[in-house]
Structure formats: structure tokens, C-alpha cells
Amino acid sequence: MTPRTVEEYPVSDRESGPYALTTGPDGALWFTLVHSGRIGRLVPGQEPTSHQLAPDSGPTVICNGPDGALWFTQYRGHRIGRITPAGQVTEFALPTAECGPFGIAAGPDGALWFTETAADRVGRVTTDGSVAEYPLPRTGAFPSMIAAAGDSMWFTMNQANAIGRIGMDGRITVHELPTEAAAPVGIAVGPDGSVWFAEIAAGQIGRLTPDGRITEYALPDRSAKPHAVTTDADGTAWFTEWGGNRVGSLTSDGTVTVHDLPTSGSEPHGITVGPDGALWTALETGALARIKPTTTRTTLATKNTEQRNTP
Structure with missing residues (x-):
């Protein structure tokens, strides 16, 4: 493991639940407070501010x-x-009741695309609030x-136990994962077009290349419960270990770096x-953490699995 290279910035009490974050167009960090129904904003070095929504709305994932503007899902609302x-703040109702919107990201068509966890659908909302929904070919997904x-x-x-792709025409393709019951959660796309994803139940990070090849990288701590993933400008995947109280990074050659977080159980x-x-x-537990750059790395020695899918 690396020496401590992490700084924490308190932004709420322990009950408010900072959950997801993004860098906004104003150069500040914007984040959701899932348990208190607020959207927060932090400029490092300044005091955090927040905007109150309905207390039980459950704001979850946020994106540019x-x-x-910033767009976000309200999982419970x-x-x-x-x-x-x-x-x-503007809010848009969805056609399907109790659909549980969760993930959200800006699409190449100028709209926002989101997942409906409880309805087995992917949704699309335009910036003027027009919503379309696309059913998945699986139930209970x-x-x-x-x-x-x-x-x-x-x-x-x-x-x-799969990764889905939806085109701008609404056509959906499903890529099965090699490991059973891996339970993928977080997902991100690197500058080379590779799709990275976190397998929370398997203790692995997966990579799907543009030619359809899936590689799964077993983490040193298989009980770490990797949750979210993002990529940097170099194409390195960064991920959170929800069960391991760490942040890690993984390069395409299987090199991993892990950073312990200063506060236990964070x-x-x-x-x-x-x-x-x-x-x-x-x-x-109430903070945003900054991971300083480092060059210290540990190479994975655990077994990786590969599978080729039709792109």
C-alpha cells in the first residue's frame, strides 16, 4: 500500500450521506447528499454550501x-x-411511477441518459424536460x-451480471460477464474507448475493449466491494473500495495502486x-477526500479472466 496521500474535507454531518460528485462548469465540486435531500458545492479551501430539495428525495448520481447546469437523479423521489x-433547481417527473432512477450521464446527442433500477429501463431526458424510456431485454436486471x-x-x-449498450436509436446489446454473480455497479469510459466497471460482489474491476474483449482484474482484497469507477486523462481507471475503506487505481496492464483512507469506516x-x-x-460519513498524485504502484499477482464478446 502507498503512504498516506489523502486529505479529507468535511462537507456535512455523518447522517447526510455524501454519495456522488462531479466537477461542475464553474470549477467547483458538486455532490449529492443522499440521506438529507440536498445538493452540495465545494470550492477547496472554502466552506461548503448546499441547496435543499425534498428531504426524502434521495439525490444520488450527479453529472454535468x-x-x-448539473443534472442528478432522485432515487426515492x-x-x-x-x-x-x-x-x-428544476425537477422533471418521469412517466413510470416508482422507477428508482439512479445513474445519469450526458449523451452524445445533447440529452441526459439515466437508469431506472426498479423498472428495468434506460431513460432519456432532453434539456427541456422531454422524457423517453427504453425497456431492457431482461427483467430484474x-x-x-x-x-x-x-x-x-x-x-x-x-x-x-452483464454490461449493456444502448445506441441513439434505442437498440440495446447485452454483454455477459465471465464471473457469475459479479454484480457490476460503477462504470466509466476511458479515452481509448475502453469501458471500465466495478464488480462489487466479486472484488474485481472489469474492462471491455472496443473490440468486445472483457478482462476482469481480481483485486488484492477480494472483499473490498469496489463500487464506483472513473478514468483520468491517461486512461487509468480509479475506483472506490466501499468495503475496504480505500481508493485504488488500475492501468490497462494490470498495475494497481491502493490508498488507505484516513478515517476508518468512511x-x-x-x-x-x-x-x-x-x-x-x-x-x-460526511466528507470529500482528495487523493494526491503518486508514482508508487503494486502490480497485481492475482488471476485475471478474459472473454471476447461480439462488439
Whole structure:
């Protein structure tokens, strides 16, 4: 493991639950407070601020929109939200009741795409609030995180043990995972078009290349419960270990670096590249953590699995 290279910035009490975060168009970190129904904002070195939604709305994942605003899912409120850097909030109801929207990302078509965990659908909302929904070819799939790549969106199917792809025409392709019951959650796309995903139940990080090859990298701590994943400009995948209280990175050659978090049991969830180029993660116990750059790495010696899928 690396020496301690992590700084924590308190942003809420322990009950509010920082969950996901992103760098906004204003250069600040914006984050969801899932348990208190708020959207927070942090400029490092300044005091955090927040904007109150309905207390029981459950804001979950947040992303940048194509319109200069931040967009987020309300998992318990069953809505999609939009907040401007000035703090003006707009909410959009969804056609399917009790659908449990979770992941959200900007698509190549200028719309926002999101998952509906309880309805087995992927949704699309335009910046003026028009919503379309696309049913998955599986039931009980629990679609979770979603990310854009080229002319399509990629998403995890947590209970179907698969990665899904949806084109802008609504056509869906399913890629089965080699490891049974891996339960993928987080997903991100690297600059080379590779799709990275976290297998929370298997203690692995997966990579799906543009030619359809899936490689699964077993982590040194198989009980770490990797949750969220993002990529940096070099194409390195960064992930949170929710059960291991760590943040890790993984290169395409199987080199891993792990960082212990200073506070025990801090429950790291979302992760993103911050405005300063460092990696930031949301700690559900009430803080955002900054991971300083490091060159110390540990190479994985555990067995990896490969499978080729039709792209």
C-alpha cells in the first residue's frame, strides 16, 4: 500500500450521506447528499454550501449537462433534477411511477441518459424536460451506473451480471460477464474507448475493449466491494473500495495502486477527477477526500479472466 496521500474535507454531518460528485462548469465540486435531500458545492479551501430539495428525495448520481447546469437523479423521489451553478433547481417527473432512477450521464446527442433500477429501463431526458424510456431485454436486471462512449451509452446491469449498450436509436446489446454473480455497479469510459466497471460482489474491476474483449482484474482484497469507477486523462481507471475503506487505481496492464483512507469506516462511494486534476471521492460519513498524485504502484499477482464478446 502507498503512504498516506489523502486529505479529507468535511462537507456535512455523518447522517447526510455524501454519495456522488462531479466537477461542475464553474470549477467547483458538486455532490449529492443522499440521506438529507440536498445538493452540495465545494470550492477547496472554502466552506461548503448546499441547496435543499425534498428531504426524502434521495439525490444520488450527479453529472454535468450540455446546458451548463448539473443534472442528478432522485432515487426515492423518482424524478430527474437540474441545478444551475447559481442554485436554481428544476425537477422533471418521469412517466413510470416508482422507477428508482439512479445513474445519469450526458449523451452524445445533447440529452441526459439515466437508469431506472426498479423498472428495468434506460431513460432519456432532453434539456427541456422531454422524457423517453427504453425497456431492457431482461427483467430484474437492476440497471445501475451509466456512461457515454462515442455514439452510445454503456450501463451496468447489476442483477443480470452483464454490461449493456444502448445506441441513439434505442437498440440495446447485452454483454455477459465471465464471473457469475459479479454484480457490476460503477462504470466509466476511458479515452481509448475502453469501458471500465466495478464488480462489487466479486472484488474485481472489469474492462471491455472496443473490440468486445472483457478482462476482469481480481483485486488484492477480494472483499473490498469496489463500487464506483472513473478514468483520468491517461486512461487509468480509479475506483472506490466501499468495503475496504480505500481508493485504488488500475492501468490497462494490470498495475494497481491502493490508498488507505484516513478515517476508518468512511464508506467511499462516488469518484471523479477534480478541478485541480487530483482524484476526489465522496465519503458517506460526511466528507470529500482528495487523493494526491503518486508514482508508487503494486502490480497485481492475482488471476485475471478474459472473454471476447461480439462488439
